[in-house]
Amino acid sequence: MTIKNLNDLYLDQLRDLYSACKQSMAIVTEMGRAAKSKELSEALIAGSQGISEGMDVLASLCNEHGVDPTGEHCRGMEGLVVEARKHALEADFADEDAQDAAIITQYQRMAHYAIAGYGCARTFANRLGHEGDGARLQECLDQTWDGDRHMTEIAEGEVNKAAMDGV
Template identity: 75%
Template structure:
């Protein structure tokens, strides 16, 4: 695809973020299966629901602009999911609390990619005069930031402290 202008870039980035979300879904499910903290496992389930909802929104926005959301492979998320698997699942943990801390860390790396994506898309949409798209993307951005803050609260609320002593 040749990107000639901001509209082309906007459509390309919609597809990129759709791909990122699609790649994140299975790894977040896997992270949830490895979480020992019930609160963390529940937050990961909610995170997956949010990711799926984000995919629906991105697909709807692509449809509005006669663009197929599939076909793009987000290399950034591809790397993040590989790292999440390596550092939070395949690593040999002697302590389940340390693994939970690793799960949060890797999940938040993926979420921060989505935050950047939604923020850029919202800015592009607003500059293009696509105010409806911009408002929808702002909602996605706020939901994603809220999920990120919730993960930080779980980490700060006990997971990181429990991981200190490696029981």
């Protein structure tokens, strides 16, 4: 797709975000199953559901603008998924609590990527006069921020302290 203007860039970003969400959903679910902390596991499963809901919004927006949401592959999220698998699931952990801390780290890296994407897409939508799109993207952005903040609370409240044992 040749990007000729802000509208083309907006649609490209929606498709890229859709791809990012699709790629991250599976690894977030895997990390949820691997987490030792019940609170962390539940938060990751909820996060996976939130990602799915975001995908529904993105697909709907793409369809409303006449583009296929599946027409893009997000290489940025592809790299983050590889890193999450390597550093949170496949690393050799002697301590499950340290693994939980690694899982949070990798989740938050992916969430911050999504935050940047949703924020840019929302700004483009609003500039283009698509306020309805902007409002829906803002909801996705808010939900992603909430998930990120919840992970910080889990890390600071339970996981990082438990991972300190034996230091």
